[in-house]
Amino acid sequence: MIKTVVRVGLPVGEDLHIRKNRLSPQTGGPGRRVSIVTGTHGDELEGQYVCYALQRRIQAQPELLRGTVDIYPALNPLGLNSVTRGIPGFDLDMNRSFPGQPDGDMNEAVAAEIVQDLLGSDLCLDIHASNIFLTEIPQIRINELHAAQLLPLARLANVDLVWVHSNATVLESTLAYSLNSRGTPTLVVEMGVGMRITKSYGDQLVDGIFRLMAELGVWRGDVPEVRAPVVSQPPEEVAFLNAPVSGIWLKHLDHGARLRAGDVLGEILDPLRGQVLCAVTAPVDGWLFTVREYPVVDQGSLLARILPGGER
Amino acid sequence: MERQIVYESRSLYRDDFRVTGFAFGQGEPAMCIVGSMRGNEYQQLYICSQLVRRLGELEAQGRLVPDRQILVIPCVNPYSMNLQKRFWCIDNTDINRMFPGYALGETTQRVAAGVFDQIQRYQYGVQFSSFYMPGAFVPHVRIMKTGYEDREMAVRFGLPYVVLHAPRPFDTTTLNYNWQIWDTKAFTLYTASNSRVDRPSAHQAVEAVLGFMADQDLLRYHRHGSFYLSRVVESEDMIALRADRAGFFESFVVPGQEVEAGEDLARILDPYLGTEQSRVTAPAAGTVAFVRDEAMTYESTTVVKLIPSDD
Structure with a gap:
C-alpha cells in the first residue's frame, strides 16, 4: 500500500510528496518491520534498483512474508528529479538535517516527519551510492558508538566490507545516527557510484536483505548464502589518497583491486602540455575499496581509500 | 598595509x-x-x-x-x-x-x-x-x-x-x-x-x-x-513564523520594525488566481528580525522571524 509520509506545498501548482510502499504479510499480524530508505542524495541511484528488485522478489512469493517491509525510494524527490545531490532551492545536504524539528523550517519539519515514520522499525537500511566522483565496493559503514548492536546485523548483509569508523560530531546530523541513537538499528550501505546503477551490486545487496529479513523472522523462504565481509574497526586506519596536484585523473586500477605498496593506481595528467603531473601509488599493501571515477581533480580531491593488509 | x-x-x-x-x-x-x-x-x-x-x-x-x-x-x-x-x-x-x-x-x-x-x-x-x-x-x-x-x-x-x-x-x-x-x-x-x-x-x-x-x-x-x-x-526565543501555504510572498514589514500582537506581517497569494490565500500574523509584540526576500515561498518555510518584546 502506497502511503504519503510527507506532503509539502510547492509554490506553483505542485505538492512535494515523499512516499513509501508498505508490503504486509497476507496472514497474521504485521510482524516485525524492515525499512529500506534511499534517495536522500538526488545523484545517488543505486538504491533505486534495490527497491525495485526487492519488491519483485517478494511479490513473486508474497505468502512467505511474515513481517512488514516499508520501502522509501526517494527521500529527496526534487533532488532525484533534477540530478541535484542536495535539496534543490536550499542547497542543503538533506543528510545533515536530521533529526529535524517538527515546528522548524520546511526541511527540518520534513526530516522530523521522516524520522518519526521510521522510528520503531526493527531494522532500517539507508542505501547510498557514494557520490558522482567515487566508486565503492558494496560496504556498510558503522559509527563505532553503535558497533556492538549493528556489527552482527551487518555481517549478514552480503556486503564485501564493513567499515566501523570513529564518531565525529558533524555526523550526528545524519539519518542513521538519528535513528540509531533513538533505538532503531540502521545500517548505512554505500556501493557503486553516483548517477549510475550497478545491477550486480543491487542483486548482491537484495540477497543480503533477504538474509536479514529471515534473521528477523520477516521472511520464511529459503535465503541465499551470504559472503563474510572484511571488517575494519578502529584503531585500524583506512588509508586515504588525495590528489597532490590539480589535473585530469586517469584511473589505472578498478575498485576491488588488491594492491602492493608502490603499485600505480592512476596518473594525474595535464592535457594542455601533454604531461603526466604525477603517478599516484599505493603507500601500503592493501585492498582498493574506493576509487575515483570522475576525472577532473583539484588539489586535495579524494582519489582512493585503501584498507591496509588487504582482503582477509 | x-x-x-x-x-x-x-x-x-x-x-x-x-x-x-x-x-x-x-x-x-x-x-x-x-x-x-x-x-x-x-x-x-x-x-x-x-x-x-x-x-x-x-x-x-x-x-x-x-x-x-x-x-x-x-x-x-x-x-x-x-x-x-x-x-x-x-x-x-x-x-x-x-x-x-x-x-x-x-x-x-x-x-x-x-x-x-x-x-x-x-x-x-x-x-x-x-x-x-x-x-x-x-x-x-x-x-x-x-x-x-x-x-x-x-x-x-x-x-x-x-x-x-x-x-x-x-x-x-x-x-x-x-x-x-x-x-x-x-x-x-x-x-x-x-x-x-x-x-x-x-x-x-x-x-x-x-x-x-x-x-x-x-x-x-x-x-x-x-x-x-x-x-x-x-535564538530559541525568537519566534519563527512559517508560511502555511505556498505561493507569492508579499511582506508588509522590514527588519527592525516594531510590530504589535495581531498585526499582519505578510500575505501569500495564489500563484494562478492572484487571490490572497493566507496571512502571516504576529502572535506577540516584537521586532522583525528576518524577512524572506524572494518572490515565492514553499509551504512550511520560515518567512518572518520576530524578537519578542522584553516587557
Missing part, C-alpha cells in the same frame, strides 16, 4: 586559487576579520573592502595602536564568487563546514586548514556570514554558546541585537565555533543583505567593527553613526 597571500593552490585551467589578506600594523595578532566564504556573499566582501579602505586611511593617519596586528581577509572563496555559485566549484562543499580543516584532506578541508592556520592565533575574530535562506536581517552579532562565548564583549559592537545560538551538530565545523575552541573571541556579524550590497547596513557594520577595535584599544577612533545598547536574545 601589507597585502599577503594567506593560502594558495594551483588549478589545471584556472588562475591560481588565492586567499588574499590585508595586514595592518605589526606585532601581536590582535584582530582578524573574515568576509565572504560562499560565492554569493557579496555584501560580506563589500563590507571587508570598505574596512580595508578605512583601516588603510587610519593607519596612514597613525591611529593604529603599536604592536598590534589586524588582518582582514575579504574573501576566502574567490573561485566560487567568480562562478556565482554558493559552494565549492567541483564538489559543492561549504568551506564554512570544514573547520578546523585538514591539510592532507579534501580540497575545501585544505582551504579551511590553510586559512585557519593563519588566523587562529588572533585574540578577536569577526566573520561576516549569511543564513542559508534568502532574506534580510536586522543587523546583529551572533555568537555560539560553546562555554567560551563572551556576550558582554559582543555588546561592544553597538549593533541592535546580540543573538546567542546553541550549536547544533553541524555547527561544530564552522569558523566561529572553532575560533572559540582555539581561544579566539569570535563573533559573527549579520547585516541587512547578502547577495545584494546594502550600503547603509555595510556602513553600519564597518563602524561597528572600527568602534569595537577602538573599545579594545586597537585603534584611536571615535565612532560615527548610531551606537545601540544591544539587546541580548537567545
